[in-house]
Amino acid sequence: MSRLLKIGTRDSALALWQARKVQEELKQHGYPSELVPVKSTGDLILDKPLYELGITGIFTKTLDVALLAGQIDLAVHSLKDVPTALPKGIIQAAVLPRGTIEDVLVRKNTPGNQRHGVVATGSLRRKAQWLRKYPGDRIENLRGNVQTRLQKLEDSAWDGAIFAAAGLERLEIKPEHLEVLDWMLPAPAQGALMVAVREDAPQVFEQVRNLNHLPSELCVGIERYFLRGLEGGCTAPIGALARIKKNEILFTGGVFSLDGRDVSTIEERSLIPEDILTGVGPLEEYSQQVQAYAKILGEQYARTTLEAGGAAIMETLRNALDQ
Template sequence: MKRVIKVGTRKSLLALKQTEMAVDALKSRFPEFEFETVGISTRGDRNLEKPLGEIGDKGLFVSEIERLIKIGEIDFAVHSGKDLPLELYEGLEISGVLSRDDRRDVLVTKKGRGFENLKTIGTGSKRRALQCSKLVENCDFKLIRGNINTRLEKLYRGEYDGIILAAAGLDRLKLYKDSRFDFRPFTEEEMIPAACQGIIVIEALKNSDVSELIKAVQCEKTRKEFDCERYILKLLGGDCSASIGASAKFNEGIISCSVMYGDKRSYFETDEKSFKATAEKYIRDMI
């Protein structure tokens, strides 16, 4: 009989799709195991009336799932990288990350509406609102919460003229094919993405046999970017209430970083060994 490994995830269609991607990667390497998905409702999913910064930090989406890993009810969990708090539950680790998908943000409007003269744009992110306000004049930003499909339906019903979503989520759920909408990706020069946006993260007990399995499917290039962006977040004290963006690109030993902190922006390049010292210097100048 195959050993059954239990995988924890939030219940949204996007979270389930991301879990499927992680499980497929593991199945291809370890066909001797069976994987069972366990859907979990988190505090962040249940409270949709307020901005995240008013009801807690990023742990809103993961703390209950982490507790289930710790007590052994699930073996590992799959998260969106940008949802992870800086401090993990004691005894847990990021065992692996999958290859990064599109890290950009996307402005979505109803088909034929265009991207000019938008009066209301829906977003729950201060980072997105601050950067978009410099690109779209005379626009009000209204809170929008809920999963990606719910947000699109609110847009279609006319509650907003536009909404801002992560490109990776649209890609994974094949929502670019939805003919009711037009999609306009922002360049990174226009909008620096959230740290670890587009990265699927797998979390398990430290030094466990399951954690060792997960390490076999890790994308090392993405892991370097993930660790760099998390370090920048740490330097800035990042949480859900802050207007922070961070994007690190690793190429042949060189790390190129774009950072936003409120109205301030910074860009730097460095080699891998000098990354922390260089990041500290540039971040010190920003804060």
């Protein structure tokens, strides 16, 4: 019988759902496990926007420490919260099939409420894109887990708040007044779950690797290399979406000024090499090919965005966020 794997997770309802999803997948492959919940700094400090905290990987750092200390065997993350450079000694073992990528507006539960003069979000990406489309609106800061944010919306005078559709779906929360924001670029890797393990634990890596979904790994890899190429952190107002359509990658990405007035966006199509389409060769070698291709495309798209005006926006952003 396989050794009981310890799965590290944040202790919010959504994070626990994600960890249980990984636990169920491992069980199907014959690997028993138990959950080890921890509380991150990002879950403890809720009265400040994320960008003001100045901590890289604020939702992942505690799990990184536990993983490197051997207190857990693997960590489950919402991949959009994970820094593009993993800590030394930690590697990505699997990306699960990606969930819904869109953001949604949850309107105040008031009959006939169709206005949105005051909207809440803790995300600079969502704020910038919202203000670009609705420059006359006011944005209020909103932090906390999904249930906490929904309750804050209900208790406030706001007209609505922005959420990731994937989180609401996973918790089976279906607000009555909901609008899909299909015009809003999602965060890089939004809707994707990633499992990290220690680099010196090859047996755990092989066990977890059974959960990997290569099409999702490719798409989120492109988006994360795009983010890394722009030198933008997880909280920067940067959006990206890579999709596979037949033998092509369809990519949309962009960087926004904090007020949404300035933007540099691109739309690209790239042919997928035949060897990646066919998946010939050992799984690990094939995965390395996928990551190498993701790196090439993500960095290429980042350069195109910077040359199209993104460099000036990024410089302004760095100056503003460093103050």
